[in-house]
Amino acid sequence: MVFKIQGLYYLITGLWPIVHINSFMMLTGEKIDLWLVKMVGLLSMAVAIGLLFGKNKPAKILLGIPAAFAFMSIDIYYNITDTISRIYLLDALLQFIIVLWIMLSCLIHAKNSDRTPNNQ
Structure with a gap:
């Protein structure tokens, strides 16, 4: 479920500056390099597609956590x-919450896997 939410969030926030840059800048502030804003939007949508439609959970983890850390670190530094x-x-x-949610889900899954009859 976390990957669906993260994917939808990235899809919406990536699509927004592509579809209506003026309303995006009204909320986030004026931008100089609009091409760069749109490129980040497209990359965000690309990550969203992997999170929403990927079938491999380990690959989603390897995509979801670094993507959230990347957005979070840029947000904080700047x-x-x-x-x-x-x-x-x-x-x-929100990115921090996503990372925690993914990590918690992994821990719960690992703990539940340890309880299966094959591991006893």
């Missing part, structure tokens, strides 16, 4: 340097 809008701190928080 907030500290006062380069981007504070709204990106909300995104950083």
Whole structure:
């Protein structure tokens, strides 16, 4: 379920600057390099496709955690340097929650796997 939510979030936030850059900038602040904003949007949608339609859970983990860390670290660093809008701190928080959720899901799955009759 976490990968579906992460995928939908990346799809929506990636599509938004492509479809309506003006409303995107109203919330997130003025941008100089619109091509770069749109490129990040397209990359976000590419990651979303992998998360939404991928069949291999380990591959989704290897995609989902680093993607969330990448967004989170950019959000935090460029907030500290006062380069981007504070709204990106909300995104950083969401990315952090995603990472925790994925890690917790992995721990629960591993713990449940240890309880199966084959492992006793």
